[in-house]
Amino acid sequence: MSFAAEPNPPSDALDVLTKSAIKAPAHVFDLLRRLHQLSLDQEFALKNDQTIQKWKKNTDLDAAQRKEFFDNLMRDKFIALTPDKSIFMYNLARASGALNIVECGTSYGVSTIYLALAVGQNAAQKGVAAGGAKVIATENEPSKAKQARKYWEEAGESVERYIELREGDLTKTLQADLPPIDFVLFDIWSPMVMPTLRILEPKLKPGAILLADNTAAPGNGYGEFLSHIRGDGAPYTDMTLPFQDGLEMAVYSPGSSTT
Numbered sequence: 460m461s462f463a464a465e466p467n468p469p470s471d472a473l474d475v476l477t478k479s480a481i482k483a484p485a486h487v488f489d490l491l492r493r494l495h496q497l498s499l500d501q502e503f504a505l506k507n508d509q510t511i512q513k514w515k516k517n518t519d520l521d522a523a524q525r526k527e528f529f530d531n532l533m534r535d536k537f538i539a540l541t542p543d544k545s546i547f548m549y550n551l552a553r554a555s556g557a558l559n560i561v562e563c564g565t566s567y568g569v570s571t572i573y574l575a576l577a578v579g580q581n582a583a584q585k586g587v588a589a590g591g592a593k594v595i596a597t598e599n600e601p602s603k604a605k606q607a608r609k610y611w612e613e614a615g616e617s618v619e620r621y622i623e624l625r626e627g628d629l630t631k632t633l634q635a636d637l638p639p640i641d642f643v644l645f646d647i648w649s650p651m652v653m654p655t656l657r658i659l660e661p662k663l664k665p666g667a668i669l670l671a672d673n674t675a676a677p678g679n680g681y682g683e684f685l686s687h688i689r690g691d692g693a694p695y696t697d698m699t700l701p702f703q704d705g706l707e708m709a710v711y712s713p714g715s716s717t718t
């Protein structure tokens with residue numbers, strides 16, 4: 460999400476989540492609609508919150524004070540990937556046949572549900588047992604992790620069994636026990652993205668897909684990450700997809716010839 464963008468009326472944003480957009484049991488589909496609505500309502504309120512507008516303009520705050528304000532503000536916020544981006548992500552994960560996905564930034568687990576549906580459906584199609592396919596979810600706010608688990612329990616078997624939630628700072632929780640990775644979602648505070656990619660990169664499979672949210676938002680803080688994946692000789696192909704505030708899609712392509 461970006462505070463700079465004009466808010467969309469929440470009802471419009473949800474229109475894309477039709478029954479033909481994703482394959483999901485009816486109760487999971489209804490759960491996703493409910494959670495997106497909560498997230499969109501929160502974002503709508505945030506964009507019109509005068510406290511935030513004052514905070515944005517207050518140049519007296521130092522970096523630590525700004526971080527504290529931001530962390531407190533976000534502690535109970537979904538900040539879920541928007542429905543259009545979520546649907547695209549689900550279908551990309553399905554089309555690529557991803558079996559092992561890392562989700563950087565889980566919050567209340569909305570995007571995790573899409574990724575777990577995709578992983579589970581890919582596993583079923585390929586005849587892979589549940590243990591061989593999963594979404595590694597990451598969240599450092601305990602109250603969010605607890606509630607995310609409840610939503611996944613409500614979603615049931617087709618979702619819950621494909622999620623492994625690692626609680627705590629992801630730059631620590633992702634240090635060990637990573638499978639070869641097919642797909643990564645970066646939906647986390649942008650300064651965390653490059654340190655996390657450094658941890659994940661040795662485990663990326665050739666052809667692995669990276670998505671990163673809001674790379675075209677004003678002041679997005681993605682500079683180091685974008686330089687890394689777009690640099691001369693970088694082992695990636697990359698495009699900013701034209702969703703609101705951008706959605707970066709990169710494909711890990713080590714050793715690919717340019718001749």
Ligand SMILES: C[S@@+](CC[C@H](N)C(=O)[O-])C[C@H]1O[C@@H](n2cnc3c(N)ncnc32)[C@H](O)[C@@H]1O
Nearest residue numbers: 538539540564565566569570598599628629646
């Ligand atoms: C944008 S939200 C994720 C939204 C989620 N992907 C979705 O679509 O439902 C980013 C989350 O990252 C979490 N986070 C921030 N820093 C973190 C860190 N160092 N380790 C793990 N999680 C972190 C925040 O608490 C927040 O809930």
